[in-house]
Amino acid sequence: MPELPEVETVVRTLEQKIHNRIIESVDIIYERIVDYPDATAFSACLKGQKFETFDRRGKFLVFNLTDYVMIAHLRMEGKFYVYPEHREPDKHTHIVFKLDKGELHYNDVRKFGRFWLYEKGQPLKALESLGYEPFDEKLNSEWLKSYCQHKNTPIKTQLLDQSMIAGIGNIYANEICFDVRINPMHPACFVSREKWDQIIESTRKILAEAIKAGGTTIRSYTSSLGVTGMFQQNLHVHSRAHEKCECGTEIKKCFVNGRGTYYCPNCQKEKALFAAVTGNIGSGKSTVSELIKEQGYPVISCDEINSQLWLDNEIRAEIRRITGEDEKKEVSRVIYSDPEIKEKLEEYLHGLIWQRVREFYEEHIHDPAVFVEVPLLFETDWYRRFDCNILVTCSVETAVERLQRTRNMSRENIMAVLNNQTPDSEKRAVADRVIDNDSTLDKLSIAVEKMLGDIVKFRQEKADK
Numbered sequence: 001m002p003e004l005p006e007v008e009t010v011v012r013t014l015e016q017k018i019h020n021r022i023i024e025s026v027d028i029i030y031e032r033i034v035d036y037p038d039a040t041a042f043s044a045c046l047k048g049q050k051f052e053t054f055d056r057r058g059k060f061l062v063f064n065l066t067d068y069v070m071i072a073h074l075r076m077e078g079k080f081y082v083y084p085e086h087r088e089p090d091k092h093t094h095i096v097f098k099l100d101k102g103e104l105h106y107n108d109v110r111k112f113g114r115f116w117l118y119e120k121g122q123p124l125k126a127l128e129s130l131g132y133e134p135f136d137e138k139l140n141s142e143w144l145k146s147y148c149q150h151k152n153t154p155i156k157t158q159l160l161d162q163s164m165i166a167g168i169g170n171i172y173a174n175e176i177c178f179d180v181r182i183n184p185m186h187p188a189c190f191v192s193r194e195k196w197d198q199i200i201e202s203t204r205k206i207l208a209e210a211i212k213a214g215g216t217t218i219r220s221y222t223s224s225l226g227v228t229g230m231f232q233q234n235l236h237v238h239s240r241a242h243e244k245c246e247c248g249t250e251i252k253k254c255f256v257n258g259r260g261t262y263y264c265p266n267c268q269k270e271k272a273l274f275a276a277v278t279g280n281i282g283s284g285k286s287t288v289s290e291l292i293k294e295q296g297y298p299v300i301s302c303d304e305i306n307s308q309l310w311l312d313n314e315i316r317a318e319i320r321r322i323t324g325e326d327e328k329k330e331v332s333r334v335i336y337s338d339p340e341i342k343e344k345l346e347e348y349l350h351g352l353i354w355q356r357v358r359e360f361y362e363e364h365i366h367d368p369a370v371f372v373e374v375p376l377l378f379e380t381d382w383y384r385r386f387d388c389n390i391l392v393t394c395s396v397e398t399a400v401e402r403l404q405r406t407r408n409m410s411r412e413n414i415m416a417v418l419n420n421q422t423p424d425s426e427k428r429a430v431a432d433r434v435i436d437n438d439s440t441l442d443k444l445s446i447a448v449e450k451m452l453g454d455i456v457k458f459r460q461e462k463a464d465k
């Protein structure tokens, strides 16, 4: 099946060959190739139209004519041929465009290709459901993360969804998954924003390389614009079952949603789900962490890591070098009045905390999931690094009541701290799961168990297939 780079190459080649040619007449031999309008109207409208500009949208070819926009999709086997002189159609030719100079033939062995014709200015219905072009600057990880928020689809299948990103076909979906080292079965809703950034970058890199390769190869073609199988020399996993990956492991083939899927079981191993637990002060996020731990999952707390760091003499010396102090209270005073020192200290400590978090994750890589309690998940950009962000929330009243009871703080102090944090409404917008904690411990425990069952069970089901 022609993929985006091949379609792009066909469009650019046709541009070179028939730009400014005028259609004198159109013979439609197999009428069902024309999807809209009917075949008679299609040929009548095209008479006298000039090929002005040539475009591609996803895997669709878009021809801007004098008064109309003609759209074509090659599907499995569609091919264009340009002839300088009259040529008798063969048994697979379905449309003949007679031009003021030469002819354009559309051939299609399987007859799956389709054509559409719209008056200029009318909505292009055939293209309406298409998502972003891979090279569109507006395509970003935040959008992709929210688009996939409720999609349990394997990432490999999700990349083929033309209403998300238009133009990624099976070959490139396999290659992209390998390039960013993601398991093709990994659930789309649990792809981190950082991973989506890598996927976007990789998609652009791979498609651009293929377009470049196609562009050079196709110039040697004279009459035929059939380009199937042209970009296969640079493939790392696609169609390479039983061959060795560059890491030495044998590449595997399986079927995901009925499509041939190739991957390296070593480079693209499915790892533990990397999940963060956060919430404002008084929300009960630590209680949630405890409940997760009780269910047998590995949990680590950034606050605890931080406390341990302060016990290390070398680290204390570095803190003194940055702030001039090494007692927690004194350091707090210094950074409160000097944002520059605060930033330096945070950069240093956050680096160490993150290093420990990653070590902990690697230690538990074969578990179904690893949970990290991160108080400032959304205030830092760490939420971009996790597959799943869990937000624990409660009403202000509950938080006040809880803190008065547990920390002996005054209502005024509590409100000051709460008002200083990012409000839950903003955090909700970027959280993958929200646990409301306004009620009893029993109810919280049930909510946590349900959440765990939901994310972990789902992940295992997918991985076992």
Ligand SMILES: [Zn+2]
Residues within 6 Å of the ligand: 245, 246, 247, 248, 249, 264, 265, 266, 267, 268
């Ligand atoms: Zn490998």
